Amino acid sequence: MKTSRGYTAWLAVSGLVAVGITAFAASAYVTLDVAQARPELHGPVHYGLLVAHIFTGTVAVLAGVSQFWPRLRARHPRVHQVLGRVYFGAVLPSSLLGVVCAQLSFYGLASSGPLALLSVLWFASAVLGLRTARRRQFGAHRIWMIRGFALTGAAVTGRLWGLLLGGLLPEADGLLVFATANWLSFVVNLLVAEWWIQSRGYTRALPSTADRPSISSRSAQSRASVA
Numbered sequence: 001m002k003t004s005r006g007y008t009a010w011l012a013v014s015g016l017v018a019v020g021i022t023a024f025a026a027s028a029y030v031t032l033d034v035a036q037a038r039p040e041l042h043g044p045v046h047y048g049l050l051v052a053h054i055f056t057g058t059v060a061v062l063a064g065v066s067q068f069w070p071r072l073r074a075r076h077p078r079v080h081q082v083l084g085r086v087y088f089g090a091v092l093p094s095s096l097l098g099v100v101c102a103q104l105s106f107y108g109l110a111s112s113g114p115l116a117l118l119s120v121l122w123f124a125s126a127v128l129g130l131r132t133a134r135r136r137q138f139g140a141h142r143i144w145m146i147r148g149f150a151l152t153g154a155a156v157t158g159r160l161w162g163l164l165l166g167g168l169l170p171e172a173d174g175l176l177v178f179a180t181a182n183w184l185s186f187v188v189n190l191l192v193a194e195w196w197i198q199s200r201g202y203t204r205a206l207p208s209t210a211d212r213p214s215i216s217s218r219s220a221q222s223r224a225s226v227a
Contacts, residue, residue, distance in 0.1 A: 015065040021156045022061045029054055040106040053101050056094035057155055063087040064149045088130050091152065095123035107175055114182040121186070122151040139206045143197055150193035151186055158185030 028036045029051050034044065041047050063086040066072060073080045098119030105112040125148035132141035161181040169177060197203060 015068075018061055018065060018153060018156045021159055022058050025155070025159065026054055026058045042104055046101075046104050049097055049104070050101055053094050053097035056090045056097065057152075059090035060087055060094055060152050061155060063090060064152050067145060067149070084133065088126055091122060091126040091148065095119045095126065098122065107178065110179040111175060111182055114179065114186070118151060118154055118182075118186045121190075122148065122154075125151055139202065143202050143206075146193050146197055146202075147190065150189040153189055154186035157189055158182060161185055161188075 028038060032051065034041065034047050037047060037050065039050070041050070063083045066083045067080065067087060072083075096119070099116050102112040102116040102119060105115070125144055129141060129144035129148050132138075132144055158181050161184045162177060165172070165177045165181055
């Protein structure tokens with residue numbers, strides 16, 4: 001399938017922005033210096049959980065960007081599959097760690113609630129994306145990958161929303177800005193992802209329930225083939 005130059009350019013620019021912001025956010029934790037941590041922490045265990053969440057999340061962003069490169073899928077399917085496994089291997093632990101870190105937050109339910117919900121949805125999208133890939137349901141797999149990476153990208157858009165809201169509302173309470181940015185980081189991403197899925201007609205390409213053979217019909221077909 002041919003890919004427009006506009007889509008390729010958009011993919012390249014957005015990918016570079018995502019990688020750049022993610023690398024900058026993770027840079028504060030490369031030295032493993034607790035004093036460089038941005039949020040308040042309960043202690044070294046909390047810091048260790050946060051670092052593990054950030055680094056696995058960084059791997060998820062880097063591997064996830066590659067999954068949407070059309071030429072990689074077409075020309076190097078094996079590389080696409082390996083990077084896909086890396087993506088799922090990073091998202092699953094990072095999302096679970098995200099739930100834990102959200103519960104340890106000092107900033108209350110208003111900010112920890114959206115982060116916990118984001119992590120749960122992120123985990124679910126990865127499980128469904130992995131399941132559809134293993135079942136070779138590639139149409140459904142594509143849809144879940146789009147949704148899943150929209151949630152992965154919340155780590156990037158959350159920081160952008162925080163900067164935007166902080167600039168527009170300099171007098172606003174910092175915790176309110178932080179909590180609002182947390183919600184917008186994934187809600188807006190999911191809305192854009194669903195718009196993209198519907199506008200590209202990905203759901204129309206999926207087989208309907210009526211087109212799928214029932215368990216009894218598959219069993220009958222199996223018996224007939226054996227006979």
